[in-house]
Amino acid sequence: MAELSFTEEELQEIERIKAKFPTVKAATLRVLWVAQNKYGHVEPEVQSLVAETLDLPKSHVAGVASFYTQYYKEKKGKFVLDVCTCLSCQLCGGYDILHHLEEKLDIEAGETTDDGLFTVNEVECLGACGYAPMLQLTNDVYVNNLTKEKVDTLIENLKNGKKPEFESMAMPELEKRNQAASE
Structure with missing residues (x-):
């Protein structure tokens, strides 16, 4: 799989999201949405990108993504x-x-x-x-x-x-x- 990344615009959106919350951890849900909107899913590689972008443990992001059924942990249809x-x-x-x-x-x-x-x-x-x-x-x-x-x-x-x-x-x-x- 090609290396995943956020665009400059997406990174700016993520910074705006982070600014709304008292901790970076609290922004995890919203940043996972940004990632899912971009990639269509949050497979482990996408979860890793979110974790690295937020400087959070991968286990935290994986735990959040796995808890909510609205996050697609595998590729889905359009x-x-x-x-x-x-x-x-x-x-x-x-x-x-x-x-x-x-x-x-x-x-x-x-x-x-x-x-x-x-x-x-x-x-x-x-x-x-x-x-x-x-x-x-x-x-x-x-x-x-x-x-x-x-x-x-x-x-x-x-x-x-x-x-x-x-x-x-x-x-x-x-x-x-x-x-x-x-x-």
Whole structure:
């Protein structure tokens, strides 16, 4: 693997992050995000870069990275689809959505498509039970009230370079009522 490094701009961002915290250790989470955004993961080599940049023990950075599931400890697809299968999502079709994605992308949960575009994960509660079934796209946008058709549209849009923007978490019926009441 080529030697990893941060750009001058990234190092300046890291200095701004460090300045916000009382200790360098406290900046570890945020600097791991900088690294993951750059490399797409925080494999051991990336963790070492973070440790060296912050002048912290590698064991500390590895411990933080391994504790949080949002840090990818291995290469993932460009788009990571974290499908919630907790109770609320299960009851509303979370497993149906997961299995639809597996079939559509021809992979199992935890795998990445051959083209490197998509990784599908089955995850525990993402804290949006009232909008089930739902998924989170690469630790970012939630996509709520999923249907197979909505998932198909999402996949096609992502393939065409169109990421969804923040999606209102209000239920469609509530949105319609609120809009009608404001007119």
